[in-house]
Amino acid sequence: QQQVKQSPQSLIVQKGGISIINCAYENTAFDYFPWYQQFPGKGPALLIAIRPDVSEKKEGRFTISFNKSAKQFSLHIMDSQPGDSATYFCAASLSGTYKYIFGTGTRLKVLA
Amino acid sequence: GAVVSQHPSRVICKSGTSVKIECRSLDFQATTMFWYRQFPKQSLMLMATSNEGSKATYEQGVEKDKFLINHASLTLSTLTVTSAHPEDSSFYICSAHSDRPSSGNTIYFGEGSWLTVV
Numbered sequence: 708q709q710q711v712k713q714s715p716q717s718l719i720v721q722k723g724g725i726s727i728i729n730c731a732y733e734n735t736a737f738d739y740f741p742w743y744q745q746f747p748g749k750g751p752a753l754l755i756a757i758r759p760d761v762s763e764k765k766e767g768r769f770t771i772s773f774n775k776s777a778k779q780f781s782l783h784i785m786d787s788q789p790g791d792s793a794t795y796f797c798a799a800s801l802s803g804t805y806k807y808i809f810g811t812g813t814r815l816k817v818l819a
Numbered sequence: 820g821a822v823v824s825q826h827p828s829r830v831i832c833k834s835g836t837s838v839k840i841e842c843r844s845l846d847f848q849a850t851t852m853f854w855y856r857q858f859p860k861q862s863l864m865l866m867a868t869s870n871e872g873s874k875a876t877y878e879q880g881v882e883k884d885k886f887l888i889n890h891a892s893l894t895l896s897t898l899t900v901t902s903a904h905p906e907d908s909s910f911y912i913c914s915a916h917s918d919r920p921s922s923g924n925t926i927y928f929g930e931g932s933w934l935t936v937v
Contacts, residue, residue, distance in 0.1 A: 743928075750825075750912050750928040751863065796862060805851055805916040805926055809863045 709734060711799050713810030720817050726784040728813045730797035733778065737799035741807070742771065742782045745794045754782070754795075787817045822846060823915050825929035832936055837901045840932045842913030848893040849915035853926070854886075857910040869896040893918075903936040910934075 712731045720726045730740075741756035757764045757771040757780065764771045770783040784791055797810040822845040832838045842852055850871050855863040867888050868876040875888035887899040896915075900907055912931040 741926075748910075748931070748933070750823075750930045752928070753925065756925075806853065806865060806868065807863075807914075807926060808865070811862045812860075814860075 709808055711797060711808050711810040713797050713813060715813060716811070717814045718816070720787045720815065722787065722789060722817055722819055724787050724817075726787045726791065726815055726817070727781060728795055728797070728815070729779065729781045730799075730810050731777075731779045732799050734799070734801070735778070736802050737808075738802040739800040740771070740773065740780050741798050741800070742769070743796045743798060743809075745796065745812075751796060784815075787815075789817045789819045792816050823913065823927045823929040825911075825913055825932050827932060828930060829933045830935070832903055832934070834904055834936055835902055837899055838903055838934060839897055839899045840911055840913075840934070842896045842898070842915070842929055844894045844915045844917070844927070847915075847917040847919060849896075850893065850918055852890060852896040852913055852915045854888060854896075854898050855912045855914065857912060857931070859910075863912060866898075900934065903934070905936045908934055908936045 714729050742754045743751035744754050745751040755766045755769045757773050759775050762773050768785045773780045795813045798807040800807050824843045826841045852869040854866045856866050857863045865878050866881045869888045869890040871890045871893050877883045890896040910931050914926045914928045916926055
């Protein structure tokens with residue numbers, strides 16, 4: 708119930724393409740869903756986040772789509788660039804806490 | 820923006836010794852900080868929640884006597900790995916929640932600390 712399942716484990720996309728990463732959860736008590744980007748040897752950096760009362764949120768080239776009934780959410784990176792090559796983690800936070808449960812991560816490589 | 824700083828960024832210690840990692844919130848107060856451990860090519864696993872002025876809350880399976888956490892001020896939490904062993908070698912990352920109302924649920928992460936036990 709506390710798990711957040713993330714797929715795919717790795718992803719290769721051509722420059723200019725769309726990168727799509729998916730996450731699914733079981734616990735309906737989760738109420739905050741951020742996405743983090745992590746470069747090797749660095750801490751994770753917040754990209755974008757969404758709450759369950761919104762079905763989509765867009766910030767620049769990054770969009771979160773949220774399906775509350777299916778308990779799934781996804782990250783779309785439009786016009787993917789080589790500089791986007793990193794590991795991406797979805798996460799979920801329990802209502803009333805700031806504890807994050809992280810997905811297993813997706814290693815994205817964008818080919819030039 | 821909010822910044823969380825960790826020190827040291829890299830540390831090598833001998834097996835059996837203890838090592839301390841600091842986590843500071845630089846421009847905000849953080850009643851609550853979190854410590855994560857990340858093994859190579861794996862996800863972040865929450866170890867414990869550090870509460871200012873009170874005992875830390877440890878996740879299941881994390882030895883509280885081995886990973887000592889102290890949150891003595893609103894801007895500093897420390898993680899001490901006691902009697903370190905090579906299997907404790909990992910990337911340790913802290914995060915902090917800003918007490919500012921405008922921050923919402925946002926958590927700010929530090930840059931991480933690489934621990935190598937030889």
